[in-house]
Structure formats: C-alpha cells, structure tokens
Amino acid sequence: MVDMELPPEDLTREVADFVRGHLTDLDLSERMIADNLGVSTAQLRDLAAATQFDLDRWIVAERLRLAHDALARQTVGWDPEQSRRWGFGNPSLFIEEFTTAYGISPSDWQQIASAEHPPDRPHHERP
Template sequence: MTESPVPPEVLTRRVMDFVRSHLSDLDLSERVIADNLGVAIAQIRDLSASTQFDLDRWIVAERLRLAHHTLARQGSGWHPEQSRRWGFGSTSDFIEEFTAAYGVSPRDWQRISAEERRAGRPPDERC
C-alpha cells in the first residue's frame, strides 16, 4: 500500500512548523525534516522545486530572525559562541550572514538596541 502524498499547502505548513521548533539543531536538513514528518525526502524536494521555495535559505533566514530578535532584547554581552544556539556551526558564517541581512554586525545591533531601550524607544526592527 502506498501512502498518498501530503497536499503541498499542508506539507509547507508542517515543514515550517517543524523547522521553527528545531532552529537550533545543527543537523537540520531535508532528510531530518522528511524523516520526522514521515514523508519522503522527494516530497520535500518537490515542494521546494514547485514553489521555488529555497528551504536552506529560509532556514538561515529564520535562524537570523531569531538571533536578531534575541540580540535586541539581551542587555549586553553577546558572545560569538551564542551563534551555535541559533543553529550556526560557524561563528564567522553567522556574523557574515547577520551583517549581510541586517547591515550591522550582531555586536553593533545589540549596542543599537540597548541604546534605543535606554532612550525609551523600541529597537528599529528594520536594522
């Protein structure tokens, strides 16, 4: 008996939910996602191809969003090894990706956010 494929919109939501709850897993991959969702890896790949959804880039973007949010709320003292907590295996990759995405380094973003809080303003989430 063959299992019927999961409809794309359902699979997309399940993939997104799974990824968001496993962002810190360094081994997060198509295979891990497929295995945990009980679908064939081909379904994950087909979903990415049919929707032009770059799963790997989206995972990085979600990890960066989490780091951006966390750093904005931390008082100070960002340490490069924190990047592993957000699923980045390399601190230099994290810094490079963060800076490219937000236009400031993680350390500068944390400093800017702290200054904004002290001034009674919410951090500019666009940075």
C-alpha cells in the same frame, strides 16, 4: 508522521511548523525534516521546486530573525559562540549572514539595540 498524500500547501505548513520547532537544533537538515515528517528528501525537493521555495535559505532567514530579536533584548555584550544558540554551528558564517541580511554586524546591532532599550525600560514602553 505526515500522510504522504497531503496537498502541497499542507505539507508546506507541516515543514514550516517542524522547522520553527527545531530552529535552534544544529542538526536541522533536509534529511531530519524528511525523516520526522515521513516523507523522502526527494519529496521535499519536489515541493520546494513546485513552490519556488529555498528551504535552506528560509531556515537561515528564520534563524537570523531569532538572533536579531534575541540580540535586541540582550543587555550585555555578545559573544560569537552565542550563534550556536540560534542554530549556527559556525560563528564566522553567522556573522557574515547576519551582516549581509541586516547591513550591520551582530555586535553593532546588539550595542545599538541595548542603547535604545535600556534594561529598566521594556521595548513596549518606548518614549
């Protein structure tokens, strides 16, 4: 549990660490974060307002980054239900968020990335 008297930058770091450790948890929420860090949801909202930080959007962005990286390494076609692995409970919402963020659908990204990085050539060994 976190000391309720932590400076905002320390609490921000604690929140970020907790979120990164639970990105794939479908139940990740403001309430879950607050409960696990020993602060109130009001304190989290105050912190977000003070730092001009949108916690929900950041969580989505981190989950999308996780999905983007995983899809780039995936060598077989993707199934929308995989979105649950990255913390998205709604595959349609995942597809919409991914496409908005990256300008390409998850399936198109996976196809392009797998063509650029065939399974016999690791990403770090590009020509």
